[in-house]
Amino acid sequence: MEAKTDVDLDQIQIEYLGRNGYLTQEIKNISRLHKDDRKGAGIIINEAKKIVLDMIVARKNQLKDSSKEWFDKTIPGIKPSVGHLHLVTQAIAEIADVFEKIGFVRVRYPEVEWDYFAFGALNFPEVHPARDDWETFFVDVNPDKKYGPMVLTPHTSSGQVREMKRVGKPPIRMVNIAKCYRRQSDISHTQMFHQFEGLVIDENISVVNLKGTLDYFARNFFGDTRKTRLRPYNFRFTEPSFEVDITCDICNGVGCRLCKAGWLELGGAGMVHPNVLKAGGIDNKKYSGFAFGWGVERAIMMKSGINIPDLRLLYSPDLRFLIQF
Amino acid sequence: MDIKISHNWLKDFLKTSAKPEKIAECLALSGPSVERVHKINDDYVYDIEITTNRVDTASIIGIAREASAILPQYGIKANFKFEILNFKPNPKSQKLNKLFIKTNSRLNKRVMAVVIEIPKVEKSPTWMKDRLEASGVRSLNNVIDITNYVMLEIGHPTHVFDFDKIVTRKLIFRLSRHGEELTTFDNKTYKLFGNDIVIEDGNGEIIDLPGIMGTKNSVVGPETKKIIFFIDNNDPILMRKTSLNLGIRTLAVQLNEKGVDPELVASAFARGVELYQNLCRGKIVSKIYDIYHNKPKIKIIHVSLDFINSRIGVDIPAIKVKDILTALEFKVSLIRNTFSLTVPSFRLNDIDIPEDIVEEIARIYGYHNLPSKLMKGALPEKLTDSPFQFEQKIKNYLSGWGGIEVYNYSLVSKDMAGNGALKLKNPLGSDSEYLRTSLKPSLIAAAKQNSGQKDAFHLFEMANIYLSLDSARDKLPEEKMVLAGIFANQDYRLAKGILEAFFEKLHISDPKFLDNLISVDGLYYYEFEVEKLRQMHKDFVAFKPIPTYPAQIEDITFEFVGETKIGQVLQSIEQVPWVNQVELVDIFKNAYTFRIWYQHPKKTLTDKDVEKIREKIILTVKKKFGGLVNN
Numbered sequence: 001m002e003a004k005t006d007v008d009l010d011q012i013q014i015e016y017l018g019r020n021g022y023l024t025q026e027i028k029n030i031s032r033l034h035k036d037d038r039k040g041a042g043i044i045i046n047e048a049k050k051i052v053l054d055m056i057v058a059r060k061n062q063l064k065d066s067s068k069e070w071f072d073k074t075i076p077g078i079k080p081s082v083g084h085l086h087l088v089t090q091a092i093a094e095i096a097d098v099f100e101k102i103g104f105v106r107v108r109y110p111e112v113e114w115d116y117f118a119f120g121a122l123n124f125p126e127v128h129p130a131r132d133d134w135e136t137f138f139v140d141v142n143p144d145k146k147y148g149p150m151v152l153t154p155h156t157s158s159g160q161v162r163e164m165k166r167v168g169k170p171p172i173r174m175v176n177i178a179k180c181y182r183r184q185s186d187i188s189h190t191q192m193f194h195q196f197e198g199l200v201i202d203e204n205i206s207v208v209n210l211k212g213t214l215d216y217f218a219r220n221f222f223g224d225t226r227k228t229r230l231r232p233y234n235f236r237f238t239e240p241s242f243e244v245d246i247t248c249d250i251c252n253g254v255g256c257r258l259c260k261a262g263w264l265e266l267g268g269a270g271m272v273h274p275n276v277l278k279a280g281g282i283d284n285k286k287y288s289g290f291a292f293g294w295g296v297e298r299a300i301m302m303k304s305g306i307n308i309p310d311l312r313l314l315y316s317p318d319l320r321f322l323i324q325f
Numbered sequence: 326m327d328i329k330i331s332h333n334w335l336k337d338f339l340k341t342s343a344k345p346e347k348i349a350e351c352l353a354l355s356g357p358s359v360e361r362v363h364k365i366n367d368d369y370v371y372d373i374e375i376t377t378n379r380v381d382t383a384s385i386i387g388i389a390r391e392a393s394a395i396l397p398q399y400g401i402k403a404n405f406k407f408e409i410l411n412f413k414p415n416p417k418s419q420k421l422n423k424l425f426i427k428t429n430s431r432l433n434k435r436v437m438a439v440v441i442e443i444p445k446v447e448k449s450p451t452w453m454k455d456r457l458e459a460s461g462v463r464s465l466n467n468v469i470d471i472t473n474y475v476m477l478e479i480g481h482p483t484h485v486f487d488f489d490k491i492v493t494r495k496l497i498f499r500l501s502r503h504g505e506e507l508t509t510f511d512n513k514t515y516k517l518f519g520n521d522i523v524i525e526d527g528n529g530e531i532i533d534l535p536g537i538m539g540t541k542n543s544v545v546g547p548e549t550k551k552i553i554f555f556i557d558n559n560d561p562i563l564m565r566k567t568s569l570n571l572g573i574r575t576l577a578v579q580l581n582e583k584g585v586d587p588e589l590v591a592s593a594f595a596r597g598v599e600l601y602q603n604l605c606r607g608k609i610v611s612k613i614y615d616i617y618h619n620k621p622k623i624k625i626i627h628v629s630l631d632f633i634n635s636r637i638g639v640d641i642p643a644i645k646v647k648d649i650l651t652a653l654e655f656k657v658s659l660i661r662n663t664f665s666l667t668v669p670s671f672r673l674n675d676i677d678i679p680e681d682i683v684e685e686i687a688r689i690y691g692y693h694n695l696p697s698k699l700m701k702g703a704l705p706e707k708l709t710d711s712p713f714q715f716e717q718k719i720k721n722y723l724s725g726w727g728g729i730e731v732y733n734y735s736l737v738s739k740d741m742a743g744n745g746a747l748k749l750k751n752p753l754g755s756d757s758e759y760l761r762t763s764l765k766p767s768l769i770a771a772a773k774q775n776s777g778q779k780d781a782f783h784l785f786e787m788a789n790i791y792l793s794l795d796s797a798r799d800k801l802p803e804e805k806m807v808l809a810g811i812f813a814n815q816d817y818r819l820a821k822g823i824l825e826a827f828f829e830k831l832h833i834s835d836p837k838f839l840d841n842l843i844s845v846d847g848l849y850y851y852e853f854e855v856e857k858l859r860q861m862h863k864d865f866v867a868f869k870p871i872p873t874y875p876a877q878i879e880d881i882t883f884e885f886v887g888e889t890k891i892g893q894v895l896q897s898i899e900q901v902p903w904v905n906q907v908e909l910v911d912i913f914k915n916a917y918t919f920r921i922w923y924q925h926p927k928k929t930l931t932d933k934d935v936e937k938i939r940e941k942i943i944l945t946v947k948k949k950f951g952g953l954v955n956n
Contacts, residue, residue, distance in 0.1 A: 081727030085720055088732055093717055103704035106713050112747070112760065112791055112802050127562045129377070134569055138750040144799060171705050179735065185753055192734050202702045206638030207687055211697040230692035231353055232684070234376035240684030242692070243358065260360060261350070271636060274680060288636060317731045317771030319778055
């Protein structure tokens with residue numbers, strides 16, 4: 001059969017099998033045959049009809065296949081292996097990005113640090129709970145004459161005085177993101193964790209600017225609808241000191257089981273203590289500043305709504321955990 | 326520290342019509358951190374976190390005073406009413422029962438004591454029990470309950486001894502010796518570390534662990550007839566040290582270690598005596614002892630209105646500043662826009678500098694009343710040689726090819742630390758005692774921990790290792806950022822291919838880097854110093870003109886006998902003139918098929934030219950490696 005289209009085939013069907021078609025006519029003609037021949041002719045004609053019909057159907061299918069191949073959209077694809085950046089890496093990249101857009105310079109300072117930068121220069125008294133070996137890890141070496149014992153830094157604030165010394169003369173807008181260590185390990189604490197520290201020093205820096213920066217970060221990192229508030233708190237290296245809260249994303253600030261009357265704690269902040277400016281060689285009469293230091297892990301949990309029941313999972317190499325993010 | 330404040334109790338000292346929820350909200354925004362408020366029977370209880378600098382607020386009167394300063398800023402009337410009681414000691418009692426109290430200014434600032442005769446030790450009245458229990462303190466008997474009641478109300482810990490159990494009548498403060506023992510009233514025996522403040526009876530027996538917990542041998546019981554009501558204001562640093570060493574964390578020591586105002590001793594003492602007289606029908610039967618070594622000096626802070634307003638960022642009028650500070654019990658004088666402020670005794674530990682005054686004004690004025698504005702001014706210079714973008718980029722590449730990033734702890738066990746690793750003095754356990762000098766043991770452990778995984782996987786980590794620079798160890802260690810990874814269940818060529826692609830993206834062509842991929846226990850491990858990669862990599866390479874004349878491409882299959890380094894074969898072929906590129910495309914048994922690009926920069930190569938080059942290749946491979954062309 002040379003027919004090229006369904007229309008051609010329909011035409012052939014009418015020509016042979018239609019009401020006035022060739023084979024239909026032949027059936028009608030049987031009555032004219034001799035009685036003994038009628039049966040044989042009927043069989044032959046019906047057979048011919050069947051052959052013609054089969055050929056038409058076959059050709060129709062053939063035409064269908066050639067115009068559009070049979071295609072199964074539901075068959076699964078062959079995936080390249082999919083990689084995963086760790087949650088902490090993802091969070092750090094985003095945090096750095098938000099602050100870099102408003103002129104902050106990202107830096108990194110020692111994780112193994114002298115007591116002086118971790119505490120002394122930050123206005124901690126010689127005897128302070130954070131400074132004893134219940135809370136901070138000490139490295140088993142002799143203390144330095146000038147800088148005291150060697151510790152694992154318990155906060156990114158140890159970069160404050162180092163940054164002041166590096167820059168020398170304000171303006172300073174620093175974001176320091178690094179590993180920190182504290183002597184506790186339970187479902188909500190890991191002995192190693194990450195913080196990001198903001199430090200701004202310039203002329204006429206006020207609490208109003210700190211609020212502006214925190215709000216900017218909250219909007220850009222957590223989303224347009226999130227709001228922050230400051231509550232009084234106490235840190236050695238800031239005065240005044242604040243605890244920063246952000247509206248709860250679960251209840252949108254109305255109040256629910258997971259938050260405190262609509263607010264979640266984000267972390268500490270404050271105006272840089274004049275003794276810290278002095279330690280950094282900055283004229284505290286001319287310049288003022290603010291600082292904040294928050295947990296990266298906490299920020300990512302609060303942004304994503306990912307509720308990891310045991311924070312120690314973050315530092316587990318279990319693939320079943322790592323490939324989820 | 327966390328405390329519980331009963332609303333009913335608070336109202337004894339705070340006159341206001343504000344509802345508990347409103348009080349909680351205002352306090353949290355401008356003062357003590359109220360975590361939540363909940364109803365207990367017909368009372369409400371505030372859960373409050375007390376910061377170390379504000380031990381003056383860790384009491385009913387402390388919170389009442391704060392509330393009276395804060396609530397008016399929210400338009401709510403509130404008055405603080407607290408009178409220091411006066412009591413007249415009975416002159417006849419002076420000689421009745423004498424005590425010998427000895428101490429020194431290194432151990433405490435102040436000690437007060439009196440002997441009181443108690444007709445009967447019995448249960449406390451219900452109202453007192455309810456208030457104690459709302460505050461999280463168990464009621465025992467009227468004599469002991471009063472000590473706790475006074476502490477919760479006034480904010481200074483207090484103590485009672487059974488007078489008759491102290492036979493010598495001596496109370497001698499001293500530092501303990503290492504190894505001395507005592508048994509606390511809850512029947513636990515402790516061995517002291519030494520240099521703990523203790524009270525002994527003059528015969529060497531310890532009769533109190535003052536400021537922390539009473540001992541069994543001097544405790545008040547049902548049989549007690551006379552008590553010594555005793556208040557000691559001890560050195561906060563020694564208090565904390567002993568408490569942590571022994572693991573005893575009573576409410577008393579949590580107050581004492583923060584440095585309680587010694588002026589409060591008198592208020593607490595008067596309140597205690599009053600309660601013993603009223604609730605226990607107690608009779609004073611000794612003189613009042615008051616040893617006051619270190620009466621605090623008056624402290625005056627000078628601060629200008631300009632300074633306050635420039636730090637806060639808005640203009641607050643002088644009269645408002647004055648009102649706020651007066652409500653907080655500062656004595657305020659204002660001369661030509663500069664305030665001279667006398668600090669109240671209960672804030673002496675906390676208020677030192679003008680910035681402290683800024684905090685007081687700002688918090689009571691209300692942080693929520695301040696506008697929010699980004700700073701103006703010049704931007705700082707960028708770091709000239711910042712590593713962060715590069716680090717992110719290489720992580721992105723590796724995860725793009727299926728790498729899974731892991732963060733392992735920097736703190737590891739001794740056998741995972743490597744030679745010369747720094748050790749911690751106070752690790753949490755032996756599995757986290759050292760700072761690692763290599764990522765390798767952590768990554769091998771990580772791969773093995775996932776041994777249940779049957780498919781191929783690639784873990785990678787970027788982290789600092791800590792290299793102690795010299796044997797004297799008087800410098801900080803070098804913190805070297807390292808990129809390391811491990812392939813498990815993976816074919817060697819696929820693992821190596823990822824590194825090849827990695828270096829291609831970084832435009833690092835030195836093949837030596839690939840030698841860093843090594844086989845360990847059936848795994849393939851690699852590591853690189855990130856800084857070295859960063860120095861060697863290029864963001865862009867020089868533009869090469871697109872060849873004008875086409876390449877001819879063909880596959881040639883060689884068979885090799887024995888062990889042949891195919892990498893070297895590829896290099897040799899590539900060195901043949903006009904071979905532009907060569908790749909291994911197939912391996913079947915010992916037959917290796919190479920795809921070869923013949924190309925000349927100045928002309929189109931003819932079949933004859935190609936034939937010559939091909940012959941050269943075949944000759945080279947045969948001569949150098951014994952490889953024969955397979956047809």
